[in-house]
Amino acid sequence: MRALVKARPEPGLEMQDVPIPEIGPRDVLVKVRACSICGTDLHLYKWDQAGSERLRPPLIIGHEFCGYAVRVGSEVAGIREGDFVSADSHLPDWTCRVCRLGLPHLCSHVQILGVDRPGAFAEYVSLPETSLWVNDPGLDPALASIQDPMGNAVYATLAEPVAGRSVVIFGDGPTGLGAVAVARAAGASVVVLVGLSDYLLDIGRQLGAAVTVHAARQDPVAEVRQLCPDGADVVLEMSGAAAAVRQGLECLRYGGRFSAFGLANGPVPVDLTNQVIFKGARILGITGRLLWDTWYQMAGLLRAGNLDFGPIVTHRLPFDDWQHGFDLLLAPDRRAAKMVLFMDEDDVGMDP
Amino acid sequence: MRALVKARPEPGLEMQDVPIPEIGPRDVLVKVRACSICGTDLHLYKWDQAGSERLRPPLIIGHEFCGYAVRVGSEVAGIREGDFVSADSHLPDWTCRVCRLGLPHLCSHVQILGVDRPGAFAEYVSLPETSLWVNDPGLDPALASIQDPMGNAVYATLAEPVAGRSVVIFGDGPTGLGAVAVARAAGASVVVLVGLSDYLLDIGRQLGAAVTVHAARQDPVAEVRQLCPDGADVVLEMSGAAAAVRQGLECLRYGGRFSAFGLANGPVPVDLTNQVIFKGARILGITGRLLWDTWYQMAGLLRAGNLDFGPIVTHRLPFDDWQHGFDLLLAPDRRAAKMVLFMDEDDVGMDP
Amino acid sequence: MRALVKARPEPGLEMQDVPIPEIGPRDVLVKVRACSICGTDLHLYKWDQAGSERLRPPLIIGHEFCGYAVRVGSEVAGIREGDFVSADSHLPDWTCRVCRLGLPHLCSHVQILGVDRPGAFAEYVSLPETSLWVNDPGLDPALASIQDPMGNAVYATLAEPVAGRSVVIFGDGPTGLGAVAVARAAGASVVVLVGLSDYLLDIGRQLGAAVTVHAARQDPVAEVRQLCPDGADVVLEMSGAAAAVRQGLECLRYGGRFSAFGLANGPVPVDLTNQVIFKGARILGITGRLLWDTWYQMAGLLRAGNLDFGPIVTHRLPFDDWQHGFDLLLAPDRRAAKMVLFMDEDDVGMDP
Amino acid sequence: MRALVKARPEPGLEMQDVPIPEIGPRDVLVKVRACSICGTDLHLYKWDQAGSERLRPPLIIGHEFCGYAVRVGSEVAGIREGDFVSADSHLPDWTCRVCRLGLPHLCSHVQILGVDRPGAFAEYVSLPETSLWVNDPGLDPALASIQDPMGNAVYATLAEPVAGRSVVIFGDGPTGLGAVAVARAAGASVVVLVGLSDYLLDIGRQLGAAVTVHAARQDPVAEVRQLCPDGADVVLEMSGAAAAVRQGLECLRYGGRFSAFGLANGPVPVDLTNQVIFKGARILGITGRLLWDTWYQMAGLLRAGNLDFGPIVTHRLPFDDWQHGFDLLLAPDRRAAKMVLFMDEDDVGMDP
Numbered sequence A, B, C, D: 001m002r003a004l005v006k007a008r009p010e011p012g013l014e015m016q017d018v019p020i021p022e023i024g025p026r027d028v029l030v031k032v033r034a035c036s037i038c039g040t041d042l043h044l045y046k047w048d049q050a051g052s053e054r055l056r057p058p059l060i061i062g063h064e065f066c067g068y069a070v071r072v073g074s075e076v077a078g079i080r081e082g083d084f085v086s087a088d089s090h091l092p093d094w095t096c097r098v099c100r101l102g103l104p105h106l107c108s109h110v111q112i113l114g115v116d117r118p119g120a121f122a123e124y125v126s127l128p129e130t131s132l133w134v135n136d137p138g139l140d141p142a143l144a145s146i147q148d149p150m151g152n153a154v155y156a157t158l159a160e161p162v163a164g165r166s167v168v169i170f171g172d173g174p175t176g177l178g179a180v181a182v183a184r185a186a187g188a189s190v191v192v193l194v195g196l197s198d199y200l201l202d203i204g205r206q207l208g209a210a211v212t213v214h215a216a217r218q219d220p221v222a223e224v225r226q227l228c229p230d231g232a233d234v235v236l237e238m239s240g241a242a243a244a245v246r247q248g249l250e251c252l253r254y255g256g257r258f259s260a261f262g263l264a265n266g267p268v269p270v271d272l273t274n275q276v277i278f279k280g281a282r283i284l285g286i287t288g289r290l291l292w293d294t295w296y297q298m299a300g301l302l303r304a305g306n307l308d309f310g311p312i313v314t315h316r317l318p319f320d321d322w323q324h325g326f327d328l329l330l331a332p333d334r335r336a337a338k339m340v341l342f343m344d345e346d347d348v349g350m351d352p
Helices: A039-046 A141-145 A147-158 A174-185 A198-206 A220-227 A242-250 A272-277 A293-304 A319-330 B039-046 B141-145 B147-158 B174-185 B198-206 B220-227 B242-250 B272-277 B293-304 B319-330 C039-046 C141-145 C147-158 C174-185 C198-206 C220-227 C242-250 C272-277 C293-304 C319-330 D039-046 D141-145 D147-158 D174-185 D198-206 D220-227 D242-250 D272-277 D293-304 D319-330
Strands: A002-006 A014-017 A027-036 A064-072 A084-087 A124-128 A132-134 A166-170 A190-195 A211-214 A232-237 A252-260 A268-270 A282-285 A313-318 A338-342 B002-006 B014-017 B027-036 B064-072 B084-087 B124-128 B132-134 B166-170 B190-195 B211-214 B232-237 B252-260 B268-270 B282-285 B313-318 B338-342 C002-006 C014-017 C027-036 C064-072 C084-087 C124-128 C132-134 C166-170 C190-195 C211-214 C232-237 C252-260 C268-270 C282-285 C313-318 C338-342 D002-006 D014-017 D027-036 D064-072 D084-087 D124-128 D132-134 D166-170 D190-195 D211-214 D232-237 D252-260 D268-270 D282-285 D313-318 D338-342
Touching: A002 A319, A027 A084, A027 A141, A039 A319, A064 A124, A064 A141, A064 A147, A084 A141, A084 A147, A141 A147, A141 A313, A141 A338, A147 A174, A147 A232, A147 A293, A166 A174, A166 A220, A166 A242, A174 A190, A174 A198, A174 A232, A174 A293, A190 A198, A190 A220, A190 B293, A198 A211, A211 A220, A220 A242, A232 A242, A242 A252, A242 A268, A242 A272, A252 D272, A268 A272, A272 D252, A272 D282, A282 D272, A293 B190, A313 A319, A319 A338, B002 B319, B027 B084, B027 B141, B039 B319, B064 B124, B064 B141, B064 B147, B084 B141, B084 B147, B141 B147, B141 B313, B141 B338, B147 B174, B147 B232, B147 B293, B166 B174, B166 B220, B166 B242, B174 B190, B174 B198, B174 B232, B174 B293, B190 B198, B190 B220, B198 B211, B211 B220, B220 B242, B232 B242, B242 B252, B242 B268, B242 B272, B252 C272, B268 B272, B272 C252, B272 C282, B282 C272, B313 B319, B319 B338, C002 C319, C027 C084, C027 C141, C039 C319, C064 C124, C064 C141, C064 C147, C084 C141, C084 C147, C141 C147, C141 C313, C141 C338, C147 C174, C147 C232, C147 C293, C166 C174, C166 C220, C166 C242, C174 C190, C174 C198, C174 C232, C174 C293, C190 C198, C190 C220, C190 D293, C198 C211, C211 C220, C220 C242, C232 C242, C242 C252, C242 C268, C242 C272, C268 C272, C293 D190, C313 C319, C319 C338, D002 D319, D027 D084, D027 D141, D039 D319, D064 D124, D064 D141, D064 D147, D084 D141, D084 D147, D141 D147, D141 D313, D141 D338, D147 D174, D147 D232, D147 D293, D166 D174, D166 D220, D166 D242, D174 D190, D174 D198, D174 D232, D174 D293, D190 D198, D190 D220, D198 D211, D211 D220, D220 D242, D232 D242, D242 D252, D242 D268, D242 D272, D268 D272, D313 D319, D319 D338
Parallel strands: A166 A190, A166 A232, A190 A211, A232 A252, A252 A282, A313 A338, B166 B190, B166 B232, B190 B211, B232 B252, B252 B282, B313 B338, C166 C190, C166 C232, C190 C211, C232 C252, C252 C282, C313 C338, D166 D190, D166 D232, D190 D211, D232 D252, D252 D282, D313 D338
Antiparallel strands: A002 A014, A027 A064, A027 A124, A027 A338, A064 A084, A084 A132, A268 D268, A282 D282, B002 B014, B027 B064, B027 B124, B027 B338, B064 B084, B084 B132, B268 C268, B282 C282, C002 C014, C027 C064, C027 C124, C027 C338, C064 C084, C084 C132, D002 D014, D027 D064, D027 D124, D027 D338, D064 D084, D084 D132
């Protein structure tokens, strides 16, 4: 089968012909229909510090995908051949103390698909049933493929309820954009998106942001205070920038909630005294997706019909054009959010 | 001033000419613009058991309203003349143990507007600042008037988050209809409304109920199970019927939440063993509105623009036509949800 | 090996000689050191309605125990030979929707040890790793054996925090007694135990109940109101009696929490209007133990040194004296709480 | 009356003879029995940066006290002459948006007793009923006086439940010591106290800390990991030291809770990525005490009899010896925790 492989410890990837993976008694073989490129995949491509820390070449990369169960192990109970599935990319061991505390998304021995084990940028991928999710058969495959990162958005946004609350999101990448859509669908009173790309901020407005703020040209705190004089009820930090952490806490109201999701390189200064303690604020560390509560919530929001991640999928390409996809995403003046690669050319032009 | 008065301990009401109320240093005099008729007012009119237990005639009735602050006491800090206000109809003493526990909506010495103290079916009403709420000046006065019962819907629905969850509502009165709108605005995956009036169920569908169930002609449990094979995530009981309590618990999923709001006459049978204990379910008693968290949430949902209680206001009448309004609501084949009475004829025909 | 078997669909049990169970790759063979008799086991013995509904003879019964891992399957990761273990008696399938919602204690396909699969009243028992718990090696085996029912007490009591709160417990069986100990250890301000046995109420006082109430001779509501004029913060219903449900709700304060754990035969009347809705109360259905959060909490309380279930173990017998144990527990004037059976005679007289 | 006054904007205090305060209709005049010295009072004495920012001399200082209601205003409902009272030192306006959100302890216009209005280091103090708390008449006056800071300890510790959880406390001042006592009383599995004073750490062990760590001589993270290999469930930061924030987060387990209470001078570096996000941790900003939930909890814990703040009161002095008290607390090698001053010499030697 064709598979996109990090073949050697150096920049770049290779499309290779490799054997279809074996499955164990509790595994499912999935024929991939669509897969999508994550920021992590860009780091792996570039083989920079973040990209070269964990993966040991050669390995098939990729962890966002959807496809069909074509073979199921003898002990698999909940998946049937033909099911339209995706996976949570963080595979817990389900047995460590953290998993047993009901927190498998924080598992001490987590394996990441396409980083610690063969990934999904391939015609087939093998996964244990315990990490698979059965999609609604009618779900657009592009949206089915991006559920892993959109699940981050769902979890970060809905870690506490947002109905009737004001929400400010720092970071205009795909997850920040997803958070705009989730906040709106869950009844946020007003959503502000702060970012650095006019192209992406424009998508944010399409998704329902009342106001967008270009952080290089405007002062986010002043803009938020104009809409919410007492500060915002909720801040979602999805950029990893130290300035965003500072500004985000500054525009939070007394008693507000701050979801920390964006990854900074090293410690950042936090004014605990004035912005957290005197404010009676809460900082919630968010990583991964709650297994499987986040996925049920996301499916419910999609079923409601008022959540549409569509505008986040800016590009649809055939799998063989993967190099073009990576080039677009790595371009200095990037004008792309989510890039979805399809195994079948017919899907590329499909009207979702 | 004109005021609608329960003059004697007998059925009926009288429009009387009475003095404009005095205000104390912490009170506000409000010139009423619109007021609306609650089920409680119908009981007071009929002077049935529920209606005659608490009120001591003569008393101006009415507790749903909006209007303008025209005089403010010397110690009032947060209300200014001209502010467009409504009130929470349950006036706590703010000093009892229950209030001090942070639960003023459950105050041990609560006074109810229009039942324990002179009400708002009048040209003017006096209220302490601590029970007033300042509306957005642009809010439709009909909607501003019905916020007290719609607040019940907000609190009952959002007592725990509903984003991405299935919600079944028993009771097609104004509060049940309000709950449909709130659940949809807050991202419920699917909303089912169970009731007994084709007229009201039709309004429920306009408000976003995916399915409505006529409880006299259909089996609510079977209908819910068809949409949600594992049961509903959330059930809101807003009818007070023993059958609805039973059916509501039966269609709840394992680990689900049941908000009890509808008032039954006396104890009802509950299968705690099978429907609560083995299910790991939660029954939440809901009364009044959280002060003031529910009002902030409601204002936020209205600001978001995806909550519209409009279809619940089925009738708009001049204040002097109050008798016609009560007649319509007391008719055997009632075809009305919320009835709003306006002081100024110009408001009656206003396109909201 | 010796095993206590429900041999035929009729009252009584038989000690039989049966083969040591096989284990699969994910199972552990446990050599039992102590086991204890649950109310469920009494129903199975009597073969009454509750006892004969689910079990299909012949089957080894028993689900409360402790012992040592003597053989571990090839895929077992977290248990080693020699570990001192107990089990949660409710074996989830870990794959159904309820399990995936993070509620395995409510699993749709739960298997109960000693009811649906061969139990622990035997020299050896085989269990999957996913249902085993590793005890502190120094834990008294009698206490290690009764953790399954004491876990019910921990979960029911600590479903919401009790530190500084008043707690009333209806039901003086072993779980109610355990709840007294847990509430005290977790800082409850005052604990009241309501029951029907002077013998058991006396144990309740030893465990820290400030007041005990004999429900046949005293009025529980009046007694509680004397200690807590505004009602109790928390009520734990562990008797299953309709009168206790009524009295328990009556002595609950506004905004209070009611844990429903005791099983009634059929629906019971509940005054939702006055005792739940107007009170703003919460009824929480409690069954089983949170996997594994309840077990971690229980281990932590035991480690703290201020939780002692010791007085609940009223009898220690050799395994072969099982008939005597059942006779004592089934006596009309029962004077026993927990009965622990030991495989080794030396353990019987051990000073815990 | 005698009163301890910050007379001029310079170091030091003066005992002066001043008029007994007036009371308004909603106020209560309290005859002080005991008062105690807070860290804030030391800053006011020294007139350093923290001490000179807010207070405008001349002003009576002091906010920790207990005493008897000797005169009550005409509109006071819940306090009677003779009641034994204390106060929460943070007086909310009860009308701002933050108060209305149910967060009066974070009031936007808070007035601090003895900083923004005349304080309690005097024979009499006047306070609004809404800020007074009625004590159990039998409560030791020394303990009654220190409830304001001990309330900080209660709130910080019990912001989420600690029963059966491991708790690490950074900071061996009176609040940190109080947190040791609260954590133990509420069933914490193991309590570790980290500090810099052998004298105070010794008191921590008396209060129930299993282990104390001298931060200048030992590595807190290593010590905690020895007791809790997976990290502590709960960390309470009560020192304000940047190193403690870093170490505290490092010794927190995955999914753990970090209460931030100690005030740092300016921003501190926080490794959000590794210590908060990947850990799925929560940082809760804690200030003041929940009104009045914290006070009810504290009263309940005291009633339970297993909470004793006694060892924290290291010194009892007559009010006129205030200078000696301040000298002891300001000594370079301070050997004192809480200093209580009594109006009546008889109380000084009282055996609590």
